[in-house]
Amino acid sequence: MSFPWAEHYTPKHPLMQWVxxxxxxxxxxxxxxxxxxxxxxxxxxxxxxxxxxxxxxxxQIVTGVVxxxxxxxxxxxxxxxxxxxxxxxxxxxxxxxxxxNGASFFFIVVYLHIFRGLYFxxxxxxxxxxxxxxxxxxxxxxxxxxxxxVLPWGQMSYWGAKVITGLFGxxxxxxxxxxxxxxxxxxxxxxxxxxFFSLHFLLPFVIAAVVILxxxxxxxxxxxxxxxxxxxxxxxxxxxHPYYTAKDGFGAGIFLILxxxxxxxxxxxxxxxxxxxxxxxxSTPAHIVxxxxxxxxxxxxxxxxxxxxxxxxxxxxxxxxxxSILLLFFLPWLDxxxxxxxxYRPTFKTFFWILVLDVLILGYCGGAPAxxxxxxxxQVAAAYYFAHFLIILPMIARFEKPLxxxxxxTEAVLAKYAKADGEPAAVPAE
Amino acid sequence: MANSxxxxxxxxxGEDGVRRRDFINVAAVSFAGVGAVGVVxxxxxxxxxxxxxxxxxxxxxxxxxxxxxxxxxxxxxxxPLFVRQLTEKEIAExxxxxxxxxxxxxxxxxxxxxxxxxxxxxxxxCTHLGCVPLGAGEGENRGEFGGYFCPxxxxxxxxxARIRKGPAPKNLEVPKYSFTSDTAILVG
Amino acid sequence: MxxxxxxxxxxxxxxxxxxxxLVGAYSYVVEPPAKTVEHEFHLAPKHVxxxxxxxxxxxxxxxxxxxxxxxxxxxxxxxxxxxxAFRDLAGIGYNEAEIKAxxxxxxxxxxxxxxxTGEASTRDxxxxxxxxxxxxxxxxxxxxxxxxIPPDLSxxxxxxxxxxxxxxxxxxxxxxxxxxxxxHFPDAKTPEGLHFNPYFANLNLAMAPPLSADGQVTYGxxxxxxxxxxxxxxxxxxxxxxxxxxxxxxxxxxxxILFLLIATGLAYMAYQNxxxxxKKAA
Numbered sequence: 032m033s034f035p036w037a038e039h040y041t042p043k044h045p046l047m048q049w050v051x052x053x054x055x056x057x058x059x060x061x062x063x064x065x066x067x068x069x070x071x072x073x074x075x076x077x078x079x080x081x082x083x084x085x086x087x088x089x090x091q092i093v094t095g096v097v098x099x100x101x102x103x104x105x106x107x108x109x110x111x112x113x114x115x116x117x118x119x120x121x122x123x124x125x126x127x128x129x130x131x132n133g134a135s136f137f138f139i140v141v142y143l144h145i146f147r148g149l150y151f152x153x154x155x156x157x158x159x160x161x162x163x164x165x166x167x168x169x170x171x172x173x174x175x176x177x178x179x180x181v182l183p184w185g186q187m188s189y190w191g192a193k194v195i196t197g198l199f200g201x202x203x204x205x206x207x208x209x210x211x212x213x214x215x216x217x218x219x220x221x222x223x224x225x226x227f228f229s230l231h232f233l234l235p236f237v238i239a240a241v242v243i244l245x246x247x248x249x250x251x252x253x254x255x256x257x258x259x260x261x262x263x264x265x266x267x268x269x270x271x272h273p274y275y276t277a278k279d280g281f282g283a284g285i286f287l288i289l290x291x292x293x294x295x296x297x298x299x300x301x302x303x304x305x306x307x308x309x310x311x312x313x314s315t316p317a318h319i320v321x322x323x324x325x326x327x328x329x330x331x332x333x334x335x336x337x338x339x340x341x342x343x344x345x346x347x348x349x350x351x352x353x354x355s356i357l358l359l360f361f362l363p364w365l366d367x368x369x370x371x372x373x374x375y376r377p378t379f380k381t382f383f384w385i386l387v388l389d390v391l392i393l394g395y396c397g398g399a400p401a402x403x404x405x406x407x408x409x410q411v412a413a414a415y416y417f418a419h420f421l422i423i424l425p426m427i428a429r430f431e432k433p434l435x436x437x438x439x440x441t442e443a444v445l446a447k448y449a450k451a452d453g454e455p456a457a458v459p460a461e
Numbered sequence: 462m463a464n465s466x467x468x469x470x471x472x473x474x475g476e477d478g479v480r481r482r483d484f485i486n487v488a489a490v491s492f493a494g495v496g497a498v499g500v501v502x503x504x505x506x507x508x509x510x511x512x513x514x515x516x517x518x519x520x521x522x523x524x525x526x527x528x529x530x531x532x533x534x535x536x537x538x539x540x541p542l543f544v545r546q547l548t549e550k551e552i553a554e555x556x557x558x559x560x561x562x563x564x565x566x567x568x569x570x571x572x573x574x575x576x577x578x579x580x581x582x583x584x585x586x587c588t589h590l591g592c593v594p595l596g597a598g599e600g601e602n603r604g605e606f607g608g609y610f611c612p613x614x615x616x617x618x619x620x621x622a623r624i625r626k627g628p629a630p631k632n633l634e635v636p637k638y639s640f641t642s643d644t645a646i647l648v649g
Numbered sequence: 650m651x652x653x654x655x656x657x658x659x660x661x662x663x664x665x666x667x668x669x670x671l672v673g674a675y676s677y678v679v680e681p682p683a684k685t686v687e688h689e690f691h692l693a694p695k696h697v698x699x700x701x702x703x704x705x706x707x708x709x710x711x712x713x714x715x716x717x718x719x720x721x722x723x724x725x726x727x728x729x730x731x732x733x734a735f736r737d738l739a740g741i742g743y744n745e746a747e748i749k750a751x752x753x754x755x756x757x758x759x760x761x762x763x764x765x766t767g768e769a770s771t772r773d774x775x776x777x778x779x780x781x782x783x784x785x786x787x788x789x790x791x792x793x794x795x796x797x798i799p800p801d802l803s804x805x806x807x808x809x810x811x812x813x814x815x816x817x818x819x820x821x822x823x824x825x826x827x828x829x830x831x832x833h834f835p836d837a838k839t840p841e842g843l844h845f846n847p848y849f850a851n852l853n854l855a856m857a858p859p860l861s862a863d864g865q866v867t868y869g870x871x872x873x874x875x876x877x878x879x880x881x882x883x884x885x886x887x888x889x890x891x892x893x894x895x896x897x898x899x900x901x902x903x904x905x906i907l908f909l910l911i912a913t914g915l916a917y918m919a920y921q922n923x924x925x926x927x928k929k930a931a
Binding site for chain 2: 115122125
Binding site: 072111115117118124128273274277280281283285287288291292296298305317334336337344347351358361364367404406410413414415420448 | 801
C-alpha cells in the first residue's frame, strides 16, 4: 500500500526484531506515519489540519475521561457536579474549559480540513473512500458534540436537547414515537441524560476507529497535493518522518498557542451565558441557539418558512438540513472535472470562494435571532448552498477550461523556488 | 503532532553544520517532552482529593454528653471514629498489663493525651482487614478483654483498644487530635 | 443518473427557498415587523471598569470583601449562593478564624437533622458548608416574593452577557418609566408590583431596588458606601463567586503561552533545518 521506493522498516536492535516478529506494530507505525510513508514534497500548511484534528481528538478524549471522573449523570446533580469540578477539583477548571473549548477547536480544524479537501479536489478518484469516511467522522462528531452539550444540564443543554430531538418529531406518523424513544420520556429528563452520557463516552472511540480507517484508506493511493498531479517518481516525494513530522510539530505549536489564548483568557467567549443557568423545563431562554459549529445547518433548518403543498415547512427544513450534509457524500460523482486542484480551475475557484462566503453568511444568520432580515438572508444563502453542490459544480465540470497543469510535482516545486530565488525555472537535476 | 525523535543527517555538510542542526532538533524535541510532562501533572493531580473533600478532613467532637463508661461512634474522613470515656476500673485494667507482653506494645498513657487519660479516641477500623469492631454501642459485645471485638475474624481489643487476641496485627489507630477545650476535641 | 437526481433535488431546494424568500420579502415590505418596546428601550450594560478587566487583571480583595458585605447584608435575604462554601472565602482574603465566625454567625442556619428526634432542624454553619438558601424550596421562594423566584447568584455574572457590568447596571438602573416610552407604547406601562429597569431583558422586573440609599451598609475600610460604590463592589464579588479561579487561570495562561512560544519557535527552526536541502531551486 505504498510506493515501491518507500523506505523499509529494518529493526536493528534484537529486541525490536523480536517484537517485529511477534507483533509488527512498530512496522505499522513506521509505514503509516514514519519514514516508510512517502508523501508529496509540495504539501502546503493546509495539509496540517489532518494531524491537528487527530491532536484535537486526543485532547477531547483525555480531558473527557477526566471530566467523567467527576461528573454525575443525574438531572438533580449534573449541573452541580460540573460546577464542583470547576471550583474544587484540582485543575478541574482547566479540564472543563479545555474540554469545552477543545470541541470548538476540533470543529475549527475539521472545517478547515474539509474546505481544504473541497478546494484541492481531495474527494476525487482515487480518494473517494477517504472522503466518505471523513464525512462519517464529521457526522459522528456532530452527534458527539450535541450530546456532550446536553451533559452540563444548563438551560441551553435542556432546550437544545428538546429542539434537536424535536426535529425528529417533524417526520410524519413515526416522528413523535421516535422522539419519545430518543428521549426515553416525553421531555428531556434523567433517562435522556444518562443515555446521552453513555453515548457521549462511547462515540469518541468510534470516531478514533473510523479515523484509523480514514488513514488506512488514505495510504492506499497516498496523499494528494496542492497541484493535484499524482506522484510520478521518488523525486516527487519525501518520507513522512522527519519531513512532515517536523512540519506538523510546528503546526501543532501554532494550534496550541491559539488554543491556549482562548482557553486561558476567553474560555467562555464561544459559549452561551444561558448554559450557566441550571436547566428549567418551565422557562425557555429568549433565544435558543446551538453551539457556533452548528449555526450554518441551523440557518438552513430555519430557512424554510413556506409549506410545500402537503409537506409542512418544518419537515422541509429538517430534510434540507440533513440533505445539506448528505449531499457531500455524492460529491465525488457530482464534480466530474478531470482536474483535481482548484488552483488550475479558474471558474471553480471563483465559485469556491463564493461558497466559503455563503457558509460564513449562513453561520452568521444561524447564530442570529429568528427575525428579519436574517431569515431572508439565510434563504438566499441556503438556496446558493444547494445550487452550488447540486447544480453549479456539475455544470462547471462540463464547461470549464482548466489552466495547463505542471508535468510533475517536482516541476511545480522547482518553478516555485526558482521564482522565489529570482532565477528561471530549472530542469530537475536528477 | 509529534516532533521528530531523531533526525537523519540528510543533506548536511560539515561537522559544525551537523552539530548546530542537531542541537536545534534535540532542543525542539526536549521542549515537547517538557510540555508533555507539564500536561501530565494536572492530569494526575485532578485525582487527588478535591477542596470540598479536604474541607471535611478535620472533625470537631463534643465530649460533654459522654459519661464514664460510655462511647460514641462518629465519623472522621468518612470512617468510623470511636470516642470513649474510660471508667477508673477500665483505666486500672489497662495499666495493669505489662506492655512488653503485647503484640503491639503501647501503654494507655501513650495512647491518650497527658492529663486526659480517661478519653480514648481511636479509629473504628479493625487493623486486620478494616471491619468496624463492636463495643462502641450500648450493649454490644466488647470481647473477652472488655474493649472492642471485631466480629469478622474475632480480634479482641482491651480497654485501651490494644490488640490482645485474634488475627489483627496492631492496636486500633489513634488519630491525630487535640483538645480545643475541656469538653471538645478537634480530630485531624 | 446521480447528476440528474442531484440537479432535480438542487432545483427543488434552491427554488423553494427562493420562493420562501419572495414570500417573506413581500410581507416584510407590505407589513414591516412591528418594533417591540424591548427592542427600542432595552439598554446594553453601562461601561464600568474593574480591577479584573483585561487579560491580566486581578481581583481586588478589599473590594471583594466590601462586595461580600453588601451581599451578606442586602442580597442574601432573598438570594441563594449555593455553589459557594464559607471555606471559599479564604480566596478573598479572610483567615480561618474569620471564616469560622462568619459561618457560625450567618443569619440563615444550615439545614440539619435533629439527632434526638430525626426531625428536620438547623444548626450553625461550619466552613465546609455551602451558603444556605434563604428559602426551603422554590415554592417557598415564590410565595414569599410575589411569585418571582429570586435566582441563585453564584453564577449570575457568567449567566448574562457582560455579566459584571450587567449586575452593576441593573442595580443602578432602576428609574421612572420614560415618558417617551409610554407615548409610543401606551400598553407597556410597568405592571403593579414590578419595577422599570432598562437594563433588564424585558424592562420590568419583580425585584425592588435593593440598594436604595447611600450608606445602606457601613464599610469597615472607610470607603464611602454610595449606591454606585456598593453596586460596583457587589458586582465584583459576584464575578468572583462565578469565576473563583480567574487569577489561577490567567497566571497559568501566561506561563503556558510563553512556553509554547519558545517551543513553537524551536519547532519552526527544526522544521526549517530538516527541510533545508529540499527547499532549494535544484
